[in-house]
Amino acid sequence: MRFCYADPPYIGTAERIYGDHPDYQGEVNHRELIAMLHKDYPDGWALSLSAPTLYEILGYCHEVGADVRVGAWVKPWSVWKDKNVAYAWEPLIWEGGRKRDWKVRSTALDWCIDNAVMYRKNDPNHTKGTKPDKFCFWLFDVLCMEPDDEFVDMFYGSGAVTKAWERWKAMPHFWRSNTACSGRLDSSAQQSNLFTDGNLPSKARGATRRR
Numbered sequence: 001m002r003f004c005y006a007d008p009p010y011i012g013t014a015e016r017i018y019g020d021h022p023d024y025q026g027e028v029n030h031r032e033l034i035a036m037l038h039k040d041y042p043d044g045w046a047l048s049l050s051a052p053t054l055y056e057i058l059g060y061c062h063e064v065g066a067d068v069r070v071g072a073w074v075k076p077w078s079v080w081k082d083k084n085v086a087y088a089w090e091p092l093i094w095e096g097g098r099k100r101d102w103k104v105r106s107t108a109l110d111w112c113i114d115n116a117v118m119y120r121k122n123d124p125n126h127t128k129g130t131k132p133d134k135f136c137f138w139l140f141d142v143l144c145m146e147p148d149d150e151f152v153d154m155f156y157g158s159g160a161v162t163k164a165w166e167r168w169k170a171m172p173h174f175w176r177s178n179t180a181c182s183g184r185l186d187s188s189a190q191q192s193n194l195f196t197d198g199n200l201p202s203k204a205r206g207a208t209r210r211r
């Protein structure tokens, strides 16, 4: 099966945040992006977006008849500017996905908890919005992906999602299907080399240890 994950700049933020990045190509047209995802990826796709734009994005999904679900990436540690009520979670919407054989694969959850990552130390562009490993493993589980699936990481950025996909594919089936998802991944496993490439910011690493 063929799946796509789209992690574009949030609506209206591309130039301000990514204007000097080599892959910057102007503001992303989210209406066209969703129409394309819905048409070109019938097996399944997922899109990251900001909470304030959820209503607008769901409107675009409705326009093309995309039957999406909404999941939540909750961030115990993140950077926020709003001093009233922080935006400390991020929606993930998805459509489709493999039908799960729950006899061999645990039910996925529609939420995931992991700290935000500022940027990857081996990423020369210091891509903002890079995704942590646990989020990626949750994404693969939500779409019920299998190692021989084709995976399109449409907004590559630091490459964190593609690299997590390569690591996830190499995991034994048991870990992939039972621990590499949302709340089931405990902090000791999260800190092992298998589950993280060690790019959590020091503050976040401390927060993880204290949980």
Ligand SMILES: C[S@@+](CC[C@H](N)C(=O)[O-])C[C@H]1O[C@@H](n2cnc3c(N)ncnc32)[C@H](O)[C@@H]1O
Residues within 6 Å of the ligand: 007, 008, 009, 014, 018, 021, 022, 023, 024, 025, 026, 027, 028, 127, 128, 129, 130, 131, 155, 156, 157, 158, 159, 160, 161
């Ligand atoms: C949220 S980041 C992706 C982060 C990536 N998933 C990761 O984990 O590192 C969005 C990426 O899209 C790029 N970008 C910005 N505007 C774009 C455009 N119009 N078309 C394609 N990519 C664009 C940015 O430079 C950035 O690398």
